Amino acid sequence: MCEASAYWIKDGGETLIMESVDILEPDGADAWRLVDIFGNQKSIKGQIKTMNLVNHKVIFEKNEMG
Amino acid sequence: MCEASAYWIKDGGETLIMESVDILEPDGADAWRLVDIFGNQKSIKGQIKTMNLVNHKVIFEKNEMG
Numbered sequence: 481m482c483e484a485s486a487y488w489i490k491d492g493g494e495t496l497i498m499e500s501v502d503i504l505e506p507d508g509a510d511a512w513r514l515v516d517i518f519g520n521q522k523s524i525k526g527q528i529k530t531m532n533l534v535n536h537k538v539i540f541e542k543n544e545m546g
Numbered sequence: 547m548c549e550a551s552a553y554w555i556k557d558g559g560e561t562l563i564m565e566s567v568d569i570l571e572p573d574g575a576d577a578w579r580l581v582d583i584f585g586n587q588k589s590i591k592g593q594i595k596t597m598n599l600v601n602h603k604v605i606f607e608k609n610e611m612g
Contacts, residue, residue, distance in 0.1 A: 482548035482599050504597040517600065531570040533548050533599065534583060 483517050484536040489529055494539070498522050501538065510543050549583050550602040555595055560605070564588055567604065576609050 486501050487494040503515040511525045526540045550567050553560040569581040577591045592606045 502600045534568045
């Protein structure tokens with residue numbers, strides 16, 4: 481399966497947000513809705529910094545403004 | 547491998563942008579940089595509508611403004 485793990489990046493370190501993420505969708509202008517393969521949902525206020533699908537990683541960072 | 551295909555969605559139809567996408571990163575405020583597993587790059591002026599990792603799909607839509 482090709483789900484990914486989502487992380488916050490801050491000060492060079494990574495903090496896990498959610499594992500086994502299947503779906504990512506914008507949730508308004510400054511947030512993302514994540515849904516894992518079990519159907520659990522989370523809304524993340526931030527922006528995607530990078531996604532690396534082969535490495536199963538999505539990295540989020542906090543919005544600089546707001 | 548867990549790369550995805552990227553598509554434009556328009557009028558309910560999908561048009562292939564790039565296959566075997568590995569990396570997706572914001573490219574300024576209104577664009578995304580895509581890199582496939584072969585190292586080919588493309589910059590896409592639009593926004594992500596949805597990503598479905600288990601189905602290996604990333605759907606882009608054109609920016610409504612600009």
